[in-house]
Amino acid sequence: MAAEQRTNVQLIDAWLEWLQHSRGRSERTIEAYAMAMKKLREFMENRPLLEAEPAELELFCSLWLHKKGIVARSRVPYISAVKGFYKWAKASRLVSDIVHPKTGRPLPNMMSLANAEKLMWGPDLDTFIGIRDAAMLALMMGCGLRVSGLVGINESHLSNVQIEGQLRMVLKVTEKGKKDRLLPVPKEAEMLLRVYMAHEEMSEIDRDLPAPEGRQVDRVLFVSVRSTKLTADLHRGENRRLTRKAVNDMIKRYGKRLDIPANELHPHAMRHLYGTELTEGNVPTAAVQDLMGHDDIKSTSVYTHLAARKKFSAVDQHAPLAKMKTPVSELLKRLPPSS
Template sequence: MNRLFEEFLLFKAENDSSSDRTVKAYRDILVRFENWLVSGDPLKQTGDTLLAFTGPYLHKHLQLAPVSRTPYVACVREFYRWASAVRHLIGKDPAQAVPYPRRPGKLPRVLSLDNAERLMWAPDFGSFEGVRDAAMLSLLIGCGLRVGGLVSLNESHLTAQLVDNEPRMAIKPTEKGAKERLIPVPREAELLLRVYLEHPDLQTIERETANSDRVLFVTTRNRRCPPHEYYGEKRRFSPRGVLAMIQRHGKRA
């Protein structure tokens, strides 16, 4: 693998506090990116060439849907941001021209697979709230969670299980009737959830519960709650808030 890619992955692991699974996923993506470049210098790529990789190549040659292409875009954008802002190896960041994939069109009342993907990628990934909303939508759609089960999640409900002898993320939601079940998390949803959990804005939010757990999905504003009381359980999403979020992104998708 290209030495710069190795340095970037080391930075993600040691300085950016990325998990082993995130680093491994990024390594797999960079291997494909390097193979696509053949002998090209990654530092000499333009926005157009990056668009060609994240768009037509992934869609036509690897037949990846938008839900699967988004982690590739995230990896490419982070690599070039690191090369520009951290290592100062290039001037202008060419990956700024690479958008996250979206699909146009209105959502019908019956949600097909394509429309579910459009909804999942409708949030703005440039904001903490957008990353959070995408992670929530990915669990609702990918794991078949009820809204009540989603909002009740704490970090302790995240676990791991072996699938085909590989460790995979799973969740243990408590839903209707206080029933607890173990649900494997799809890879795309797992990547989105890890991006959310590693977001620097989340690290500044006090979300510890009375039993020393931590609320998984937090709100960023609550007009009815005084600032000095806005922590822990007061940060938890309400079912009504989730439904409003879905309607908001449904109009944009």
């Protein structure tokens, strides 16, 4: 049977049979590899396994498996299965290249929308620090910023554009790879930023940055209010810039107080939420790629797999079981009322 005529299941069965009879692998190994390849078929969404690209397999072995609850150290058999299958496919002249996916590091969980909302209500808006923190949280959630991009913002990175007769704020951010990108700032984040920048305490803080001759003075946007290492005369300008550690500590401090799970209390958890919500809102993948600053669109495609809510909603509303009376209706009557 020609390779192009064989289904994914037939190819996997042929490989597993070869492992068992030609390589003498144990029944337990065969079962583990079969389970791993079943997950790979799920990830590929019925596309031919022989058409998988290395970036896709890296994605499967890292973030996708992580979202399925499989931690880094437990991904080893999955990676061994993927490597073994494509090595066999290469030897069988079914593919031209051998791929080598890696375990990677454990990735932070995506923050849930409910916990993101709780976190936004954490800061005390009657204080300067609270307004500053709320503005930072709003930018991370509303723009999908990496923490390096957040702390690197200066006032000159904010500008206004006319959109349908209204002035809207735009943010120029520099992050991974030192590449700039322009991001629309959501109205809620814009309002918090404007309140923060107009706060009376900001006028008392020296956050000016050295400017070349003839250039307008720029200013650090997110400032620290105190320093345990610097004297008052040195705690100014660039030294006023908030650090990445301070932002991480801030998120954990509010999150712990609000009983948000520790594995969601990370800037990247909010970035994953941003990408997933855009995808669930049917924003085209290319637009999500641009907004998130991904070099490779394969890095963006993971949010298609994470955005499960719309799939569940579609099935609940339109699949055959949703349009008929089933035994479940009677079973539900036997359940005790919820407290």
